[in-house]
Amino acid sequence: MTAVVLPAVPRVLIAEADPWSRDLLKQVLLNVRCDARLDLCADGQQAMELLSEVPYDLVIVDWELPGIDGLNVLRSVRQRKRNPPLPFILMSSRNDIASVREALPLAPTAYLTKPLDMEGLTLRLQDLLLNAGEEVSCEAPTLSPGMTLSVYLERRRESTDGAALMTDVQLAVKRSLNPNGLDLTLLEGEIRNDPQITAVLIAAANSAAQHHGAGVQTLSQALHRLGTAQSMNLILGLALKRCARLSDPQLADYAERYWELSLRTAEYGRTLARLLDLDQERCYCAGMLHRLGDLALLRCLQEWKQAGGELDEWEEVGDALAEFGAGYGSALRTRWRLPLELRELIAAVYQLGGGVYSREALVMNMAAQLARLTEHEGIEALSKSRTARLLKIGLPELMRLRKK
Numbered sequence: 001m002t003a004v005v006l007p008a009v010p011r012v013l014i015a016e017a018d019p020w021s022r023d024l025l026k027q028v029l030l031n032v033r034c035d036a037r038l039d040l041c042a043d044g045q046q047a048m049e050l051l052s053e054v055p056y057d058l059v060i061v062d063w064e065l066p067g068i069d070g071l072n073v074l075r076s077v078r079q080r081k082r083n084p085p086l087p088f089i090l091m092s093s094r095n096d097i098a099s100v101r102e103a104l105p106l107a108p109t110a111y112l113t114k115p116l117d118m119e120g121l122t123l124r125l126q127d128l129l130l131n132a133g134e135e136v137s138c139e140a141p142t143l144s145p146g147m148t149l150s151v152y153l154e155r156r157r158e159s160t161d162g163a164a165l166m167t168d169v170q171l172a173v174k175r176s177l178n179p180n181g182l183d184l185t186l187l188e189g190e191i192r193n194d195p196q197i198t199a200v201l202i203a204a205a206n207s208a209a210q211h212h213g214a215g216v217q218t219l220s221q222a223l224h225r226l227g228t229a230q231s232m233n234l235i236l237g238l239a240l241k242r243c244a245r246l247s248d249p250q251l252a253d254y255a256e257r258y259w260e261l262s263l264r265t266a267e268y269g270r271t272l273a274r275l276l277d278l279d280q281e282r283c284y285c286a287g288m289l290h291r292l293g294d295l296a297l298l299r300c301l302q303e304w305k306q307a308g309g310e311l312d313e314w315e316e317v318g319d320a321l322a323e324f325g326a327g328y329g330s331a332l333r334t335r336w337r338l339p340l341e342l343r344e345l346i347a348a349v350y351q352l353g354g355g356v357y358s359r360e361a362l363v364m365n366m367a368a369q370l371a372r373l374t375e376h377e378g379i380e381a382l383s384k385s386r387t388a389r390l391l392k393i394g395l396p397e398l399m400r401l402r403k404k
Helices: 019-032 044-053 068-078 097-106 117-130 147-155 169-176 183-193 195-205 220-240 251-277 280-289 292-306 314-335 339-352 359-372 381-383 386-391 395-403
Strands: 011-014 037-041 060-062 086-092 110-113
Touching: 011 019, 011 044, 011 117, 011 251, 019 037, 019 044, 019 060, 019 195, 019 220, 037 044, 044 060, 060 068, 060 386, 068 086, 068 097, 086 097, 086 381, 097 110, 110 117, 110 314, 117 220, 147 183, 147 314, 169 183, 183 292, 195 220, 195 280, 195 292, 195 386, 220 280, 251 280, 251 292, 251 314, 251 395, 280 359, 292 314, 314 381, 359 381, 359 386, 359 395, 381 395
Parallel strands: 011 037, 011 060, 060 086, 086 110
Antiparallel strands: none
């Protein structure tokens, strides 16, 4: 048998219509080969064009691609009779015998059914991309000569991966496992205080690949729409990303304060909603997500430092948050296509615009004001505010809320 010679730096094509599944595949692959050169696409036609132009070392394609489907992409690849055959992983939500028999004559290297088994996929990728006993390490990207912090943050705003994780996801998943598999109710309890996980699961549940019926606006709805396997895959995938956790003590301290403010706002929002017989979970989620931009910016500041940038003074961090935090949050909520109703609740945390407000928006505005109060000051002024008057909440109710 002729030994397979693996490329020094593999070139890989990933064709997957759903952006969240595509990103997950990217993270799993980079965790195996951090130096791999990746091309990503969302439809079969683009995959065919790339395959005609680039000599790939591995192709990962979803059967259910729009336009030209993945099976026909595989058929086209096999018709070219490359020697040795191009490694080709075909993914599909079809797990019936007829579909498997249809694909097998085209000799896919692997036929993987969705939701994917991440451990199994990782082992496949290791076999295909690493020699026995080989390990590949990569250094953090370095900054371009003359790059300033302001320019760096401006460029990263539209491509940031979001906030760092506040939750140990490996432990959260482990605690939620039982002999029957993953318990979504237990998992929700483990991750409900993590803004990044909450935002990503809600966004993934509203993606075109998952969308059916009304939009998802709460973590519980997202978990049940995605299901146990896909939820777990996405959560574990977040932990694979660079700077998934904040290791810099200064930035971690800032993040802790923003996380605590988000948590207080979420708890007040849920309590007020329960008091007024409104949607408690929507208000809780809005509170958790309202500082997502600031937390995403802190993650980018850590990437800046790891790339060789200087960040010496607390004042510099504060200035960056003041200048870019809101813009990062807005960009994330738009790019991730969070539901408009949820974004409106998040906006109400900061201020009430003109016109008519929903009672949930008033609740979130009140919750944010309660969360920002000092321990002994401001409660009387808040009881006389416009928001309190519109909600018909007086000083006694606010005092009771502060004591909980």
